[in-house]
Amino acid sequence: MWGIVLHRNSEVGLARQIFLSLKDRILSGQIPQGEALPSTREMAVGLAVSRNTVNDAYAMLWSEGFTVNRRGAPTRVAAGVQLQPVKQSESPREREKKQSPILWDFRTGQPDLSLFPWQTWNEMLRGAAASLTAQQYAYSGPKGYEPLCAEIAHWLLRSRSMAIDPSDIFITSGATQAFRLLTDILPQDNRAFALENPSHPGIYNMVTDRGISLLWLPVDEQGADVAALHGQSVAAVYVTPSHQFPLGGILPASRRAALIRLAQDNDFYILEDDYDSEFRYGGAPISPLYAMDSAHVVYVGTFSKTLFPALRLGFAVVPRALQAQWKHCRNYMDVQNPVLEQAALTAFLKTRKMDRHIQRMRRAYGEKRAVLLGTLSEAFGDSVRPWGDDSGLHIALQFSSLRFTERFTQACQAKGIQIATLAEYCHTPNEHQDILLIGYGHLSAGQIRQGILALKRVIFCMESELLYLQQETK
């Protein structure tokens, strides 16, 4: 306890040894000012000495002014007795101060956490904590909390027309873990993974970290061009068919059918990332690829956008042929998710709080999107064109005759604008340099307006540098 080592045969008495050890640690700052010492009973048990011995040691500390006692409160280390303060690591807050402050943060994929029904969620957590038995806090294996799998199946049916057997649903720590597991599980035999270009850097890093080779699928306004797969031998194809990330297209039926046929003929898996199809503001609901062939598609969903990222809950609908390997790999990755959040989410789904929350957020995000599009039109007129469908928490915005460089994003940062160019998501050089990505889900209408106007000022000041089509065609 407290790093005190007692020498029973020493000439120095036990009480004095305790006193000296504690004094050293107080002087060095290892036990900081204001820290409570253990009760004499605890300390006596911890060191296997009598309580009187500890009482004597504490009395010595007190009499030399190292501690303060207050009636009914634990003995605490006195102020100002420390000689060499322990090196404190820089706090995150201090680190933040050094960077220039972000006034308008247009990062993609950030839900509006201020609109989440925290009180309701906390009630779900309390209910879950009250109903779980002690035994349910033991290891329960890599599949996930079964009542949650059943509720997700119901929810997929009522929200996406998917009829899924709960035994095929595996809970994960977010979609990230599902894709990470798939890079371990899928048979490779030196076959490549095909990814969309542009795509999220997460999947790119996972695949290349494993040493798996890559095949790029070009992306146009309708999503991935699956024709690029012809004649190629791949182990898996990662796609975002409901809302291409980041360009926003919806994969049309013809490409869907072609992709499924290719998977069947050439025996590869399609990894379907459905990261935000809940937030669609018009048009018919989009049916997942999974519905076309449940043996060749792994469907991955997440609650990071609909609830909140630090929940760390997602799921995968896993083809039977992969389930044994999935369990093995999850078991030796981190075993399982914590049970409490799973039980709370079960109740959130069962009581339809989820459905109501999504409906409410769809309305809120739709309003923000309208503000964004209105402000963009006001600021840039016809010189900009938003890509993709009326959906999600971000847009890809194409500027006619501008080219966004690294110097541009730095200039934005200096003005407090955090924004990404599409080029940062492209894996071949000099592509789509005229497109910016604007995440707006987490911003207020006022922030969106002011941020776009600030963006306009940066573009206006740099325009001669950013213009390129004219120069090149001269």
Added chain:
Amino acid sequence: MWGIVLHRNSEVGLARQIFLSLKDRILSGQIPQGEALPSTREMAVGLAVSRNTVNDAYAMLWSEGFTVNRRGAPTRVAAGVQLQPVKQSESPREREKKQSPILWDFRTGQPDLSLFPWQTWNEMLRGAAASLTAQQYAYSGPKGYEPLCAEIAHWLLRSRSMAIDPSDIFITSGATQAFRLLTDILPQDNRAFALENPSHPGIYNMVTDRGISLLWLPVDEQGADVAALHGQSVAAVYVTPSHQFPLGGILPASRRAALIRLAQDNDFYILEDDYDSEFRYGGAPISPLYAMDSAHVVYVGTFSKTLFPALRLGFAVVPRALQAQWKHCRNYMDVQNPVLEQAALTAFLKTRKMDRHIQRMRRAYGEKRAVLLGTLSEAFGDSVRPWGDDSGLHIALQFSSLRFTERFTQACQAKGIQIATLAEYCHTPNEHQDILLIGYGHLSAGQIRQGILALKRVIFCMESELLYLQQETK
């Protein structure tokens, strides 16, 4: 919503289309008996039709007896209208019934969850939920909740004399994830990982899944024999120096010093798994290997045994040289832990509830251990010898002149006894066949006594089959 697809140009009216879709799903059992339908408002919004249309559809369902209405309650699916019940996956409870019931479960590594202060923990959770801001539920990165890292540093100092900078502490989803990350991070260049033999199957599976070659360190009563490392080129050495799993030895100072020197000379990392050193019933506290060289040792701790497994919280003290890679790999494995449990554990440590809980459990486990040792002595007299130190939640029990076979564990199972032989943890054949592993942490004194007496009966009945030394020396 509910998988209903409406055809606006159809001759069939919208209300009738809704009615037919719902009827189909009710008949097929996809919407089960008792399930609530969405409110007419929700359904109207979800399908983009007027509320009157939904009212009409619901009225048709009700008039044909598919639903029941009760004042003030949602419309629910009536009983007995289902034609083909959806295939329900077998519930875990049903699967359990088919196996013979386990009366005495001597599995290792199971804490006694009935003694955990659930009420206090739930208060910590409530406090954490009340104090976390919405922004803290966004992504916060792979390092972990900083206040928790700071509290773990304090706790390591007062419980293990370790002076650690919180910036070197990384939160993980249990110890499993820490080791899984290390198998990804550590430089290999075709160099082997050295593991103890016997050891936990978890680390063995992680290493072999990555295709990393193995070097076995023999284990005796003092833990791993590190002399086996001489002349070998390894990337990492996994050890349990405070309490060898499963044989129970404590690595002596001479072997510790030799191991550290080898790591320094040959530039490999030591992975120190400190999985249960909190539960030590006598003798001086054991100083971790980490204290001898913080640049070559990764120290891994877990709260699965001290709190509960489904918490999924552990940590690693990571040498500076590995921290950037650690962050990268965690970021693309599952990003981070949920924040709520981290905040609750911070309070549990800060208020010293942790210290008191461990003290209480040490006493409780010590009493169970005394019952176990007493019953063993009563049942088997001098013919058995417990290995290892007075510590942990299990013992390794050596029987003179018996050899435990697979038929033995099957015979135990038939009598309701779940028990492991040491041979199951050995990675070379015909070793330590005379040792059983007995986990007792989660059992009551009565269960321990009855279980050991039941074990005695199985051994007594099979003795002629198990005896081997006599036969072989004849």
